[in-house]
Each structure stands twice: as structure tokens, then as C-alpha cells.
Amino acid sequence: MMRFIRPLVIVAGLVLLWQVIVWLTDAPHFILPAPARVAEAWWVHHLTILGHAGVTLLEIALGLLCGVALGVSSALALAYFRPARRWLLPVLVASQAVPVFALAPILVLWLGYGIASKVAMATLIIYFPVTVSFFDGLRRTEPGWTDLARTMDASRWKMLTRIRIPAALPALASGLRVATAVAPIGAVVGEWVGASAGLGYLMLHANARVQTGLMFAALLTLAFFAVIIYFIVDNGLRRALPWQPDKLPAHQQE
Amino acid sequence: MSLSYAGAYLFKGLDLDLLAGQCSALLGPSGVGKSSLLRLIAGLEQFETGGKIDIGANASAALANPSAPIAYMAQQDLLLPWLDALGNVMLGARLRGERPDHARARDLLARVGLADRENALPATLSGGMRQRVALARTLMEDRPVVLMDEPFSALDAITRLRLQELAADLLRGRTILLVTHDPMEALRIGERIFIMAGRPALLSEVPPPAGTTPRDPADAGFLSHHAELLRRLRAADAQI
Amino acid sequence: MSRIFLRSILLPATLVLLLASTGAQANDKLTLLLDWFINPDHAPLFVAEERGYFAAHGLDVEIIAPADPNDPPKLVAAGKADIAVSYQPQLHVQVAAGLPLTRFGTLIATPLNTLLVLEDGPVKSIADLKGRKVGYSIGGFEDALLRAMLARHGLSLDDITLVNVNFSLSPALLSGQVDAVIGAYRNFELNQMDIEGHKGRAFYVEEEGVPSYDELILVANPERMDRAVLRRFLDALEEGVQYLVNHPDESWALFIRGRGELDDELNRRAWRDTLTRFALRPAALDRARYARFARFMYEQGLIPEVLSVADYATILE
Numbered sequence: 001m002m003r004f005i006r007p008l009v010i011v012a013g014l015v016l017l018w019q020v021i022v023w024l025t026d027a028p029h030f031i032l033p034a035p036a037r038v039a040e041a042w043w044v045h046h047l048t049i050l051g052h053a054g055v056t057l058l059e060i061a062l063g064l065l066c067g068v069a070l071g072v073s074s075a076l077a078l079a080y081f082r083p084a085r086r087w088l089l090p091v092l093v094a095s096q097a098v099p100v101f102a103l104a105p106i107l108v109l110w111l112g113y114g115i116a117s118k119v120a121m122a123t124l125i126i127y128f129p130v131t132v133s134f135f136d137g138l139r140r141t142e143p144g145w146t147d148l149a150r151t152m153d154a155s156r157w158k159m160l161t162r163i164r165i166p167a168a169l170p171a172l173a174s175g176l177r178v179a180t181a182v183a184p185i186g187a188v189v190g191e192w193v194g195a196s197a198g199l200g201y202l203m204l205h206a207n208a209r210v211q212t213g214l215m216f217a218a219l220l221t222l223a224f225f226a227v228i229i230y231f232i233v234d235n236g237l238r239r240a241l242p243w244q245p246d247k248l249p250a251h252q253q254e
Numbered sequence: 255m256s257l258s259y260a261g262a263y264l265f266k267g268l269d270l271d272l273l274a275g276q277c278s279a280l281l282g283p284s285g286v287g288k289s290s291l292l293r294l295i296a297g298l299e300q301f302e303t304g305g306k307i308d309i310g311a312n313a314s315a316a317l318a319n320p321s322a323p324i325a326y327m328a329q330q331d332l333l334l335p336w337l338d339a340l341g342n343v344m345l346g347a348r349l350r351g352e353r354p355d356h357a358r359a360r361d362l363l364a365r366v367g368l369a370d371r372e373n374a375l376p377a378t379l380s381g382g383m384r385q386r387v388a389l390a391r392t393l394m395e396d397r398p399v400v401l402m403d404e405p406f407s408a409l410d411a412i413t414r415l416r417l418q419e420l421a422a423d424l425l426r427g428r429t430i431l432l433v434t435h436d437p438m439e440a441l442r443i444g445e446r447i448f449i450m451a452g453r454p455a456l457l458s459e460v461p462p463p464a465g466t467t468p469r470d471p472a473d474a475g476f477l478s479h480h481a482e483l484l485r486r487l488r489a490a491d492a493q494i
Numbered sequence: 495m496s497r498i499f500l501r502s503i504l505l506p507a508t509l510v511l512l513l514a515s516t517g518a519q520a521n522d523k524l525t526l527l528l529d530w531f532i533n534p535d536h537a538p539l540f541v542a543e544e545r546g547y548f549a550a551h552g553l554d555v556e557i558i559a560p561a562d563p564n565d566p567p568k569l570v571a572a573g574k575a576d577i578a579v580s581y582q583p584q585l586h587v588q589v590a591a592g593l594p595l596t597r598f599g600t601l602i603a604t605p606l607n608t609l610l611v612l613e614d615g616p617v618k619s620i621a622d623l624k625g626r627k628v629g630y631s632i633g634g635f636e637d638a639l640l641r642a643m644l645a646r647h648g649l650s651l652d653d654i655t656l657v658n659v660n661f662s663l664s665p666a667l668l669s670g671q672v673d674a675v676i677g678a679y680r681n682f683e684l685n686q687m688d689i690e691g692h693k694g695r696a697f698y699v700e701e702e703g704v705p706s707y708d709e710l711i712l713v714a715n716p717e718r719m720d721r722a723v724l725r726r727f728l729d730a731l732e733e734g735v736q737y738l739v740n741h742p743d744e745s746w747a748l749f750i751r752g753r754g755e756l757d758d759e760l761n762r763r764a765w766r767d768t769l770t771r772f773a774l775r776p777a778a779l780d781r782a783r784y785a786r787f788a789r790f791m792y793e794q795g796l797i798p799e800v801l802s803v804a805d806y807a808t809i810l811e
Contacts, residue, residue: 028572030593105662112671113657144332147298151326152395154349162349166336194666196658201632207564208633210591243335243375 033213038220041213049202049214049221056198057225059115059187063122067179070123071130072172078131079138080160096128100186104193113194122186129178137171138164170244173237180233184226270448270457274398277422277430277467279444280457281437281483283491286450288433292403295431296326325395329404331384333376333391339363340372343390362390366420382413386420393424400425402432406439418443422468437483441476443467447483451490460486521554522723526577527566528559532756534681534765535602535710536579537749538772542734544748551726563633570715571595577727582708583635583796586788589806590797597807598719599712599728603773605700606709609643610667610678613693617673620697621647629659629672636676638794643702668692681767686760707787708773716808725810728777735772742769779809 015035021027022034029037042049074092077084104121111117141164149163191200199222206215238244268291272278282288293299333342343363344354363372366386376384385405392400405421406414422443434440440447445467447460463469463479470476528536539557542548548555558575560566566578567585571593579601580588588595609628611617617626620643630636641651659666663675664686678684680696687694700706714724738745746765750757781803792800 028593030568030588030591031572108659109662109665109669109671113659113666142332144328144330145334147293147296148326148328148332148345149349150298151296151324151401152346152349155351158349158351162345163334166334169336192660194658194660194662196656201658204632210568210588210593241336243377 030210030212033216037213038216041211042217042221045214045217049199049218052197052199052202052218053221053225055115056184056187056191056200056222057229059118059122059190059198060183060229062115062119063126063186064179064183066119066123067126067183068130068176071127071175071179072134074127074131075134075138075172078135079164092128092131095124100125100189101193104189107190108194113196117193118187118190118195118198121190122183125182125186126179129182130172130175133175133178134168134172137168140171141167169241173241176237177230177234180230181226183229184222188222268455268457272399272429272431273446274429275427276445277425277432277443278446278448279440280431280433280448280450281435281440281487282450282455283487284435286453286490287455288450289403291450292401292431292433296324296401298326323397324399324401325392325397327388327392327400327402327405329407331376331381331388333384333387335376338373338375339368339379339387339390342376342387343394345391346395359390359394362393363387365393365424366390382409382417385409385413385417389417389421389424398429400428400430402430404434405432407435414439419468437480437487438471440483441479442469442471449483449486449490451486452493458486521549521552522720522726523554523556524577524723524727525556525558525575527569527575527579528557529566529579529581529710530563531559532753534749534761534768535606537738537745537765537768538601538731538734538776539579540734540749541738541745542730544751545734545737547730547733548727551730553723553727553730555727567593567595567713570713573715573718576714576719577724578713579710580713582711582784582787583791584633585711585713585806586791586797587635589801590799594715594717595713595806596716596719597708597711597713597779598724598810599731599776600708600710600773600778601712601776602710602768602771603708604771605698605704605707606679606681606771607639607676607699608678608680608684608696609640609674609676609699609702610663610683610687610694610696611674612667612687613695615673615695617695619647620644620702621649623674624649624653626673627655627657627671629657629663629666629675631661631663631677632658635791635794635796638791638796639699639704640676641794642704642790643697643699646703664690667694681764681771682760685763685767689759689763705786705790706783709771712776721810725777728810731776735774735776738772739769739774742766777810779803779807781807 019035022032025032033041074088078088100121103124104117107120107124108117111120145163145167146159149159154162187198188200188203191198192204195201199218202218203215203222206212206218270291280288280291290299333339334345337345340356340359340363341348343359344356347354360369360372363369366389368383368386368390371379371383376387379387385408388405392402402421406417409417418439432440432444441463444462447462448457449460450457460483463473463475465473526539528539532540539555543555543557566575567580567588569575570578571588580595582597585595585597609620617623623644628640637651637656640654640656644650644653657666657672659672659675663678664683666672667675667678668687668690675683678694678696680698684694684696742765746762749765784803784807785800788797788800788803791797
């Protein structure tokens with residue numbers, strides 16, 4: 001029961017804080033609308049908002065799929081092929097150093113104004129944390145396990161699939177959590193640069209037409225879905241990795 | 255064989271003969287190179303210069319060859335946290351791509367007293383239980399030579415005593431090299447006792463007490479053997 | 495000796511200093527937010543600034559270029575700035591949304607918006623847009639403009655596909671991603687494409703069924719504006735336009751003084767093409783023209799009602 005009450009209380013508290021800020025700063029409605037105004041806008045436009053939300057969610061999902069697939073394979077390549085390390089590692093770092101906003105227009109020009117460029121943007125943002133965390137995990141396999149495996153005549157392939165990869169999964173999980181948190185950013189940035197649908201587009205559109213209530217409603221919807229996605233992924237990861245020690249009560253340990 | 259770290263020889267021209275079917279205990283102060291020696295034999299380290307280890311009648315079996323007939327047990331249990339006890343016991347077969355013998359694995363787990371914990375994850379087991387699973391795993395490998403690197407030193411005194419007995423019983427008849435820092439352990443289960451001392455290190459043998467292993471510490475003469483070992487270990491420690 | 499010193503030198507000196515300092519404090523400060531980055535559309539402002547006309551009228555004008563064109567009117571409405579350069583169509587919508595804004599002057603008195611296609615492309619007339627893709631930027635009222643322009647040729651918005659290309663209108667057209675773009679400025683994008691080696695053909699919105707309007711206007715917050723100060727501002731601005739029209743080449747030199755990054759081929763061509771479009775009388779207001787455009791916006795469904803012009807436009811006496 002508490003599990004459901006707690007988030008509701010947090011949300012209610014935030015809404016109250018928001019209203020207090022509006023009162024204290026006497027903010028005009030076209031800069032910071034009061035919660036009531038935003039709620040009204042959501043009620044009036046909820047079908048439009050949800051329609052655009054669907055588009056953005058699709059971009060996020062596809063971006064996560066591509067980003068994770070690319071990230072995992074890159075990490076494996078980096079861990080196993082020395083030349084890959086020399087060539088791929090600098091590219092990896094560069095991909096992160098360049099601000100996404102600068103790359104966005106180029107991607108749009110190459111991939112068009114459809115969903116491909118948005119997915120590419122999200123993939124770009126997700127790729128780095130996934131690759132780095134998984135690569136790190138692969139590199140740092142507990143040496144005792146690899147020693148043991150060697151004395152048991154494990155082949156290189158078995159060492160990888162039975163020892164190194166499972167041992168690196170918790171690190172990958174951390175990377176996935178970060179990736180899930182930043183995926184919406186990639187999708188929305190892509191939409192800002194050129195899109196005709198999606199919550200990012202809706203926010204820009206509403207902003208231009210001075211429909212600040214709608215803009216905030218779209219923004220909050222995006223935040224809501226981002227949180228939901230994060231919790232789904234987090235839960236899924238915890239179920240997939242049941243051996244993580246932090247899950248067990250202290251008295252059962254040595 | 256020779257091995258050096260950071261330019262200084264740990265040991266040089268070291269000779270070690272292990273009698274088949276006996277448990278040889280290797281004592282020595284920390285840092286003398288006991289674990290390194292063990293790892294060399296296990297094939298986990300490379301020789302510096304010419305080293306040859308003969309196992310059994312096959313004189314050309316050099317130990318850089320990974321299919322040497324050894325099983326390895328370390329101080330940490332090295333249980334894979336994502337496999338349950340049974341899965342860990344059957345690890346060797348899985349790593350070699352062989353079909354694991356479930357019945358045998360369960361039997362071994364029963365023999366170390368963990369029949370009711372087959373499906374437990376290592377994180378739910380105590381230290382002593384985990385090391386027992388490791389022992390079962392070692393037994394599962396069914397190798398003639400077993401290398402053990404201070405396997406019980408991380409456990410509390412009572413658990414240690416129990417596991418020493420268990421190991422002595424279950425591993426009887428195999429050739430064991432047991433590295434330990436505990437002279438009591440050497441005296442209890444070592445059929446031969448070596449002390450490694452000096453830099454570069456050399457081995458010297460010490461006659462063990464009478465009786466079959468596991469020996470009872472309450473036996474007469476046990477204490478004097480213990481005192482002698484301590485005296486020699488102290489001297490060895492001063493040499494490093 | 496000391497008495498004579500005091501009376502003849504120290505006292506007058508102090509008086510002069512006092513007068514000078516109060517004279518300096520007599521300059522009224524104004525913050526002006528441009529609609530976007532500095533470009534030739536803002537020429538009169540910079541000519542007035544460089545020629546010292548603002549200072550001569552006792553004004554200290556701080557000109558700021560924003561990154562987001564949507565911000566300046568909101569900031570003025572919120573009381574964070576005094577003047578914003580904005581767009582007449584947006585003003586109608588903003589006032590309808592409740593922002594306290596009023597237009598008190600005009601910078602560019604004609605529309606600059608066009609529907610742009612490639613000269614050697616498949617679109618020779620607006621009727622050819624049927625079944626094609628049209629690129630636009632968020633923030634304009636492109637769908638309303640297009641609807642009016644298409645209606646004249648018997649088409650509706652359903653006959654075309656709208657693609658949001660945001661601010662890269664020319665690249666989208668040049669790369670063939672779209673067949674036409676709306677929201678391109680006749681003084682800018684046309685020249686940009688010409689420089690790239692592809693001539694463009696422009697359809698002028700006011701010739702295709704959209705009532706004429708002021709592309710760039712000056713807005714202030716009616717609840718906070720100091721009418722006397724803003725009148726002086728307009729006087730200085732008018733002098734700026736005058737000088738600009740009489741001495742276009744000298745004015746260009748003033749425009750790029752200290753702003754070397756603006757000195758490029760595109761800006762030079764845009765400068766030349768914008769000269770005929772500046773409001774020669776910035777303070778003047780044609781009420782019927784504004785009312786006519788308000789009616790157009792109402793018919794297009796962009797504003798809920800037609801307000802009286804006095805609600806959003808002011809003449810400063």
C-alpha cells in the first residue's frame with residue numbers, strides 16, 4: 001500500500017511547491033502557469049498530447065534498442081580485439097564530447113525529417129554509457145574466477161560466455177539505467193531540430209502560439225513517461241539479475 | 255624452476271618433489287612466494303627460465319599446458335554468484351562443453367553436508383558453506399592432483415577444523431599440495447611438511463607427527479611439533 | 495589668495511562637474527531585445543546607435559540578441575525588458591492570450607515572408623503544390639498563410655504535406671527534402687539560395703491572398719511603458735531611417751563597425767534588398783490595415799475574437 005501512497009504524496013508535494021512558487025514570484029501565466037491552468041490544458045488537449053506522446057515513446061524505445069545493441073557489440077569488440085581498442089575508443093570519446101545539439105541538424109539532413117533522425121539522436125546519447133559500462137565490466141572480471149576457469153581448461157569462448165559476460169552484467173545494468181534516463185533527451189532534441197510530431201515538437205509549437213499551459217502539460221507528460229520507463233527498466237533489470245547482493249537482508253550474510 | 259617479480263628472484267633453481275597420493279603442506283612467512291609457486295604449478299603464471307614440472311609418468315607434460323590434471327581451490331570460494339550451489343559444482347563440465355553429471359554433483363553436495371542447499375545462491379550461504387561447495391566442486395573435477403591455496407584461512411576456527419577434516423577425508427588418496435600459513439593445519443592434515451624460507455626461497459622438509467590425517471591436536475607430541483614449526487617459521491620470517 | 499582661488503576656480507569647477515554628472519544621469523536607460531541574431535532587418539536601430547541619435551535624445555539603449563525568437567515579447571510582457579522587436583501576426587495571438595503588449599512603432603512595414611521554390615523545380619505556380627511537401631518553421635503561422643494562398647488556387651491543406659524543418663529552410667529546399675518552403679524571407683533565403691548557385695522563385699504572400707502586414711514591429715508593455723521616453727526613442731529611430739535611406743553605403747559601414755562577423759556576401763545582398771522595406775515613419779499607424787489583418791487571423795481560427803486596434807497598438811504623440 002505504501003508503495004503507491006508514497007509517489008502520490010511526493011507528486012502532491014511538488015505540485016504544492018509549484019503553486020507556492022507561482023504565488024511568491026507572481027509569475028505571469030505566459031512564463032510559469034499555475035498548476036490549475038496546466039491541468040486544464042491537459043484535460044482539453046489530452047488526446048493530442050497522448051498522440052504525440054506515442055510518437056516520442058516509439059522514438060525512445062527504438063533508440064534504446066539500437067543504442068543498447070550497438071553499445072553491447074562495441075564493448076565486446078573493445079574487450080576482445082586490440083585494434084578495435086585503438087580505433088574505436090577515440091571515436092567513442094568524441095561521440096560524447098560533441099554536444100548533441102550540434103550534431104542534430106546534420107543527422108536530420110542525412111536521415112530526413114522522419115523518425116529515423118530522432119532514433120539516431122537517441123541512439124547517439126544512449127550508446128556511450130552502455131558501451132563504457134559494459135566494457136568496464138568485461139575488463140574487470142574478478143581474477144579469481146578467470147584463474148579458476150583456466151585451471152578447468154575453459155576455452156576462450158566459454159570463458160567469455162560463461163564467466164566474463166555474466167560477471168559484467170551488473171555493470172551493464174548500471175549503464176542501462178543511465179541510458180534509460182537520458183534517452184528521452186535524445187528523442188526530444190531530435191524533434192526540436194525538425195519534426196512534425198512528438199512531445200518535443202508539441203512543446204515548441206505550443207510555445208510559439210503562447211499556449212504555455214499546453215507546453216507545460218506536454219512537458220509534464222514527457223517527464224511522467226520518462227519516470228515510468230525508468231522504473232520499468234530498473235525493475236526488469238533487478239529481476240534479471242537476482243544475485244545482486246544488495247537485495248538480501250543482512251542477517252543472511254556471513 | 256625460477257620465478258622473479260620486479261627484478262628480484264623469488265626462487266631460483268627450486269626443486270620440489272611431491273609424492274603421489276599424499277598431502278604435502280607448504281608453510282612459510284607471507285611474501286616468500288608460496289602462492290606464486292602454487293600458481294606456477296597450476297599454470298596460472300609463466301616460468302621465467304626453464305622450468306619443468308613432471309606429473310605422473312608422463313615426463314613431457316609441461317605445466318604451461320592447460321590440460322594438465324590439476325584441480326585448484328583458492329582462499330576465496332570463487333563461487334559464481336549467478337549460479338546456485340549445484341550449478342557451481344558442475345562448473346568445470348560446463349566450461350569444457352561437456353555434459354555435467356547431475357547425480358554425481360548432488361551426491362558430492364550431500365557428502366559435504368549441503369544436500370538441502372542445492373538451489374541456494376552463494377549470497378545466501380555462509381562462508382563455511384560456500385567453501386564446502388568449493389570443495390565439492392574440486393571433488394567433482396576428479397583430478398589426481400589438487401592444489402589448495404590457504405583454502406580455510408578466511409573461516410572461523412571451528413568451521414576451519416570441520417572443513418580440514420572433511421577435506422582430509424574426501425581428498426584422501428589424491429596428490430595434494432596445500433599452501434597454508436597455519437602450522438596447526440599443516441600438522442593436522444599434512445602427510446609431508448615443507449617450509450619455504452629465504453629470498454631467493456628454498457624448501458626444507460620437516461618430519462610430520464605420527465598418525466593418519468586428520469590428526470588430533472590433543473595427541474602427545476603435537477605441541478612440541480607445533481613449537482618447532484613456530485620456531486622455524488619465525489627464523490624464516492626474519493630472513494625476508 | 496586662497497579666497498580668490500576658491501571663488502574663481504574651485505567653485506565653478508565643482509559646479510561644472512555637478513552639472514556634467516547630472517547631465518550623464520539624465521540619460522534614460524532602455525533594454526531592447528531583437529527578434530533574433532543581428533541582421534540587416536535591424537539596420538535603422540544600429541544606424542541610430544552608431545550615429546549617436548539615441549544619445550542625442552538622452553537615451554541609453556542596450557540592444558540584446560536572443561537565441562529563441564519566442565522569448566522577447568514574453569520578457570517585455572513580464573517586465574524584464576522595455577522594448578522587443580517582434581512580428582505583427584504574433585502580436586495578435588499574444589494579446590489574445592493575455593500578454594500585456596502594445597505595438598508602438600514599426601521597423602519593417604511590409605511582409606518579408608514568401609513561399610519559396612526552386613526556379614528550375616517542378617513547381618511553377620501555387621497550384622503545382624498539390625501532393626507535394628512544404629517545409630516550415632515552428633513559430634510562424636504558416637498553416638494559416640498557406641491555407642489562404644492555396645484557397646485562391648482551389649487547394650486545401652490536405653492537398654499538401656507539411657514538414658517541420660525548423661530553421662533550416664534553404665538546406666531543406668536545396669537538398670530536395672521538400673518541394674517548397676514557407677517562412678523564407680525574400681531578402682534572405684532568396685539571396686542565400688542564389689549564392690549557393692540555385693536560383694529560387696518567390697511567391698509573395700501579400701500578392702497571393704494574405705492581407706498586408708508589418709513584418710517587424712516594436713512592442714512594449716502598456717502597463718509599464720514611459721510614453722515620453724519611447725517617443726524620444728522613435729524620434730531617434732526615425733532619424734536613423736532617414737540617414738539609412740539617404741546614405742545606404744555609409745550606413746552599411748556603420749552596421750558592420752565592430753561587428754566584423756556580419757560582413758559577408760549574404761548580408762550585403764540582404765542589406766540592398768531590405769532598403770525599400772523599412773518603415774519611413776516608424777511611429778505612424780494605419781489602424782484599418784491592422785484591423786483587416788486581425789480579421790484575417792480570426793477567419794483562419796488563430797485568434798478567438800477581433801479586438802479593437804487600440805487594445806494592441808498605440809500612437810505615441
